[in-house]
Amino acid sequence: MTGAKLFWWILLVLALTLLACDRDKETAQNQLPPAAAPAPAEATRPPLTFPPDSGPAPAFDADRAMKYVKEIVKFGPRPLASANHKKVEDYIDSRLKGDQVEDDIFTADTPEGKFPVHNIIAKYPGTKDGIIVIASHYDTNYPLRKTSYIGANDGASSSALLLELANQLRGKSRDGYSVWLVWDDAEEAMKPDTEMPFMDDSLYGIEHVAQKWQADGTLKKVKAFLLADMIGDADLNIDRDQNSTPWLEDVVGEAAKRLGYQSHFFARDNQVSDDHLPFMKRGVPCADLIDFSYGYNNVFWHTPQDTVDKLSPQSLEIVGSVMLESMRILDRMDPLPPK
Numbered sequence: 001m002t003g004a005k006l007f008w009w010i011l012l013v014l015a016l017t018l019l020a021c022d023r024d025k026e027t028a029q030n031q032l033p034p035a036a037a038p039a040p041a042e043a044t045r046p047p048l049t050f051p052p053d054s055g056p057a058p059a060f061d062a063d064r065a066m067k068y069v070k071e072i073v074k075f076g077p078r079p080l081a082s083a084n085h086k087k088v089e090d091y092i093d094s095r096l097k098g099d100q101v102e103d104d105i106f107t108a109d110t111p112e113g114k115f116p117v118h119n120i121i122a123k124y125p126g127t128k129d130g131i132i133v134i135a136s137h138y139d140t141n142y143p144l145r146k147t148s149y150i151g152a153n154d155g156a157s158s159s160a161l162l163l164e165l166a167n168q169l170r171g172k173s174r175d176g177y178s179v180w181l182v183w184d185d186a187e188e189a190m191k192p193d194t195e196m197p198f199m200d201d202s203l204y205g206i207e208h209v210a211q212k213w214q215a216d217g218t219l220k221k222v223k224a225f226l227l228a229d230m231i232g233d234a235d236l237n238i239d240r241d242q243n244s245t246p247w248l249e250d251v252v253g254e255a256a257k258r259l260g261y262q263s264h265f266f267a268r269d270n271q272v273s274d275d276h277l278p279f280m281k282r283g284v285p286c287a288d289l290i291d292f293s294y295g296y297n298n299v300f301w302h303t304p305q306d307t308v309d310k311l312s313p314q315s316l317e318i319v320g321s322v323m324l325e326s327m328r329i330l331d332r333m334d335p336l337p338p339k
């Protein structure tokens, strides 16, 4: 190769690399536009003190959680107002028999018309004054309703995770904060994101919960809001989300470290618009546990390729245990850092 050829060759490679980078960035922004919730500068935060490690890892039955994923997915596409959506509502309710369950039902006004929305909230009391909320949406993408899209990772994995968390919380007296599990509805946008910004047409269910709790005073008692979304990917890499509360992300990171799962957390920074934003904007500390890289370049996200074969029970186990360990750390962090 001559010098001139080499020069043009390097130039071509450089140009292609730049093009590829640009496209990645653009795609990420188009998919989930960043929200206006800048994280405080790392340097200005006081160092966190964690309570001592309190022993063996919490139990989480990953095989049972995986069975729930498969059962949910079996209903087929579960968009708002569909018969399958009703089936998954009934399915979640049936697994919470005997628990204290609140149904938050309302009508959402969306660009596709008016739709019934059904948030399901299961409450497990603790001895401490305050609530830890753990949320997952359970609806599937509406614009894809006429395809074979079943949202194994996006919707089913985290909904199943919460059902297994309910099994771990049920019938035990919690020496810590109350834990409320929220299966929120109508999280997905109604219009394709090429037609309407995600934040103007999504999060209908969880926004309603946040508004309601603000009005009735519940919101003041919420110490932390942990969100699970797209956590079943067999190639699990949970993002460090810049739209979440830095100290609560640190708690999640500490929990992962204590369980030996730190290699699956925070190798990548992201800025994700997700169900936590209605709570973030109302001053509640939030952490979004999301792996927003589902297949190379997020290629399986919101496509009929989002199927169970891409998931693994190990990923459910990692995120489930980290959720439980995070709760345990929060219970014993006294006082919690300022919001």
Ligand SMILES: [Zn+2]
Residues within 6 Å of the ligand: 141, 154, 188, 302
């Ligand atoms: Zn989605």
